[in-house]
Amino acid sequence: MSESVRIALLGCGVVGGAVARRLSEAKDEFAARVGRPLEIVGVAVRDTGKDRSETGLDASLFTTDAETLVTEADLVIELMGGMEPAKSLLQKAIESGASVITANKALLGQHGAELYELAEEHGVDLYYEAAVAGAIPLIRPLRVSLAGDSVHRVMGIVNGTTNFILDKMDRTGAQLADVLAEAQELGYAEADPTADVEGHDAQAKAAILASLAFHTRVRTCDVHVEGIMGVTADDIRAARRIGCVIKLLAIAELVDKGGSQAVNVRVHPTLIDRSHPLASVREAFNAVFVETQMAGELMFYGPGAGGDPTASAVLGDVVQAARHKVTGGRGPGELSYANLPIEPIGASKTAYFIRLDVEDKPGVLANIAKTIGEQGVSIESMRQGVRRSQDGLATLHLITHRSSEADLADVVERLKASEDVREVGSVLRVEGE
Amino acid sequence: MSESVRIALLGCGVVGGAVARRLSEAKDEFAARVGRPLEIVGVAVRDTGKDRSETGLDASLFTTDAETLVTEADLVIELMGGMEPAKSLLQKAIESGASVITANKALLGQHGAELYELAEEHGVDLYYEAAVAGAIPLIRPLRVSLAGDSVHRVMGIVNGTTNFILDKMDRTGAQLADVLAEAQELGYAEADPTADVEGHDAQAKAAILASLAFHTRVRTCDVHVEGIMGVTADDIRAARRIGCVIKLLAIAELVDKGGSQAVNVRVHPTLIDRSHPLASVREAFNAVFVETQMAGELMFYGPGAGGDPTASAVLGDVVQAARHKVTGGRGPGELSYANLPIEPIGASKTAYFIRLDVEDKPGVLANIAKTIGEQGVSIESMRQGVRRSQDGLATLHLITHRSSEADLADVVERLKASEDVREVGSVLRVEGE
Structure with missing residues (x-):
């Protein structure tokens, strides 16, 4: 010895x-x-x-x-x-x-x-x-501890830089560019922050998590990605008004395609309710929320870098x-026996948050609701934000029920073409109940 | 095959x-x-x-x-x-x-x-x-994932029944007996709830966690235990007023004894700050917070039973x-190479919360501060709670700096003997910064 x-x-x-x-x-x-x-x-x-x-x-x-x-x-x-x-x-x-x-x-x-x-x-x-x-023990729990269970969904904050930025924006009301500059000064963001803020770092991690969770080979290029550069202080404020926070989430989930299953993997800024365990993840911390058939809801939390x-x-x-x-012995190897298809992002269904600037006049809400309904997308809630007397506009916050990316894209086109709508400010996905 | x-x-x-x-x-x-x-x-x-x-x-x-x-x-x-x-x-x-x-x-x-x-x-x-x-993957992370690191402290909510009770008391202001009855009705507590409410269930789990974390054999009987039956609605309210919540925590920590190390393991109701990740663990959920030399702070969260x-x-x-x-192969065996001594509870140092009913008259606060100071225990904060004109008493909430159990016991004796003090309502430990 x-x-x-x-x-x-x-x-x-x-x-x-x-x-x-x-x-x-x-x-x-x-x-x-x-x-x-x-x-x-x-x-x-x-x-x-x-x-x-x-x-x-x-x-x-x-x-x-x-x-x-x-x-x-x-x-x-x-x-x-x-x-x-x-x-x-x-x-x-x-x-x-x-x-x-x-x-x-x-x-x-x-x-x-x-x-x-x-x-x-x-x-x-x-x-x-x-x-x-x-540092968070996550790969081994997924590979080994949950090997007797069946994972439905993994949803995580896996990039510390973007969480630092979004958390700071949420707490101070500042614009992204200012917070990014500060993060760079403090060493939380690189001089070239592209890989983080465009979501590429989270994209690779999402591929790794999805492969493990669903015993299917998922590569980085299979993961739909949207970064955080389009998130504005207005979005954060609007999210806060409806009890939500915006996080860059890596999401991998099993979806039922009429009897057979597929894997849906994506990275994007997401509105989640403030009561969700991921909502309270501050600064550059990481956390991953795992939903399984038997264990239910688990969360793993800790420092994601350093x-x-x-x-x-x-x-x-x-x-x-x-x-x-x-x-002697060996750890578990790769298990890709499930070999599930990967769902194209156009087919993936989520709820959406839409922020619009509309003409502040009677009948506008009804017109907009009609425009959206005609595309087969239904509205969960609709509320008027700030009215601006100086330019006769009002801000409108909409949340849709779950609809496909493709249907939503049609809705956005129709809204942009509507004479009641001055501008479609933001379209962000919403997760959780 | x-x-x-x-x-x-x-x-x-x-x-x-x-x-x-x-x-x-x-x-x-x-x-x-x-x-x-x-x-x-x-x-x-x-x-x-x-x-x-x-x-x-x-x-x-x-x-x-x-x-x-x-x-x-x-x-x-x-x-x-x-x-x-x-x-x-x-x-x-x-x-x-x-x-x-x-x-x-x-x-x-x-x-x-x-x-x-x-x-x-x-x-x-x-x-x-x-x-x-x-369901929470915890044993394997401690045994394997953190095997290259050094754990300083494990602090967890490992009993769902008592967390359900304390959480409900915190949210409704109800007394323990009423909430316990409700928990029994809902199936969250057994007909004979002794093992849970007296902390024996958590005590055995604390022994297991301490053994793993510190590579030392810790048995259930080595773990100091206090249950939750003494926690009153008044305590919960007082904790809330100072930004804290009361949880039954299993705590295992390495303590430095002038150059050598010892293990301190205990289960007791504990005041923690509401911003601590363990504070937001609701209902019958479990969560374990692990502090290590390299990884820093990790938390594992999920359902603890069912x-x-x-x-x-x-x-x-x-x-x-x-x-x-x-x-072929085998998992890691028991590692008890560290074989550290287990610190007697009398030597263990924590901060304390003390709730007192005192005579509502000038000079009382100064007298009490003096009584406590004379025992070598220093006060971190002292605030007056409710004044009750009907009986001429006022409630006083004290938090001490870290002091030994033995010194604290002396303080409590002196307070009980003081003519300014009508009753020492509760003495609870406080953890976290």
Whole structure:
């Protein structure tokens, strides 16, 4: 038992540094939990000249030769991000018999299936708890704890940056651009925030969650995505007036298509009732709400990003994969036996919130209700917002019953063409009862 | 691969029935997830004459001979509850090479260590996700997902009955006895509610959580327990006035004893701030808040009881243990390497809320502050509640800084002896910042 489990680290940024530090600080605990010591045998970086003394790692461990390193380890932890060389290195590691741990949601969202097949073929573990919702134990509960149940729906706040922005807008009334600038200053948003605010980060995570929940291969490109850049302070205020809050949600659900089932996956700004457990998720926190046949409603909450939290998730996977190396066995592989069709977004049904500027004159509400009804969309509620005497307009807030994206698009076209309507301000989806 | 994994069920009440139904309804899904079909080979019950057709099980499967049944299965699911014969049957099952799954918190809280050692010795799995917080995936996250991190504190609402009662008292202002009667009518509380309202159910769960979180053997009898029967409508109202809510919390924390560490475990009614994530847990829901060194603050939320939710947790364990039977390997065993001392409750430090009836006359507040200060306990806040002109008394709400149970007991004695104090109404612990 004196032999160690050999670990290769690919990438040594904020998360990699935290992983390395923790492995050295808690050496004895890891040895007790795994049954053998864990040993970092090398760290692949782009520039070996950089000072990394704060990681506590010997300078001789750093190498630019990732290709060789991955063939010399029992476990390979990939924290480089991006498609290449991450993908080729993980493939090479698996082919060399290493179990692999990755936090790379973009790679998994696009090429997860290939990597899974390779891991299956070589009898190794492929773990990725850190790829979705950072520190929150979520992947393992979905893969293992709920394996005897049947998941109907996963609905989550999986991007901290956008939640920080929307929460701040909700609490201060500020416009998105101002809050984004502040988030960038505080380090909650990147200098180029595109991946977050356009929803691409959440999109990849939604694909991973849907694949796990429904035992079906869902790729990032299968996920309909709308970002938050169109959300205005007016929308947030209107949502608040009807007891709602706006969150960027990743939603994956099973839908019944007249006897057979399909998977519906999407990411978009969503109005939810303030009493919903997801509504009270503040700042950059993440939370994922899971609905199952037997367990009912579950929620998992915690920090979705950051060096230490992400390292916590990575290291949980490390202990599990290392135990398998020591005692034998393997974690569950990919299960895609259900192989359900993915519903096109046009067919997906949700309720909608519509904010309109209309002429402030008698009969307008009736006309608008008629226009909408003629498209087969029914109205759940309709209320007048602010009346503006200066330009003779009034704001109108509508919530429809569940209708298809296609029908709703027709409604919006008709409203835009109506002479009573000056402007269709916002169209946002509404979730929950 | 045509051979099945043979399952024995001990007990066929609400949870056992739900497990049996689900195993038969989702036969194909279980086979896909495990890699082989799962087959119930027998169900041990006290009375085989009872009509159990709603379980979908063939009548010939029911037996009173549990002793023989447990030697004929690959997996044994124990849902009888209580100490004996559950303990002997689980021991016999393990000795026969079966992996075992149990929801029996009372048994684990008292004899967990013995069972663990036996499972280790025989190389089988012992799983118990359903024993704490029902459907909520919690045991596996603590055992596996957070295995690379270090847990500082676990604080949870783990008893649905008492949460239902306290939540209802908070929302309606009613007295405990009335709400308890209503809970009994609605089926949220047993005819004999002792185990719930006296905190014994939560006590066993706290022992299980503390053992897992701190890798130390903590038994039910090591856990200090106070039930909710002393909580009055006045306490709830007073808590509300200072922005708090009263919850029955199971708390397990690591405490620093001048260089070395100890474990502090207790169950008691607790004031927490309304902004704390646990404060908004309504009705009979459970939620567990976990604080770790790296991940920070995590919360797990869901239904804590009920046939289907509990069956969901049991069946997740079944799939995992069955996979191990098919593909080899084992889950993590008990880790008690840390073997920390358990702090006696007298040494444990918390803040306290004290509700007093005092003489409504000048100088009383100063006298009381002096009395408390002389015992080395410092006051965080002090505010006067209702003044009652009819009897010349006023209610006083005090919150102390963190002090030891022993010092606080002295303070209460001194207050009771003070001529300014008519009555010490309540003394409750306060948690959170």
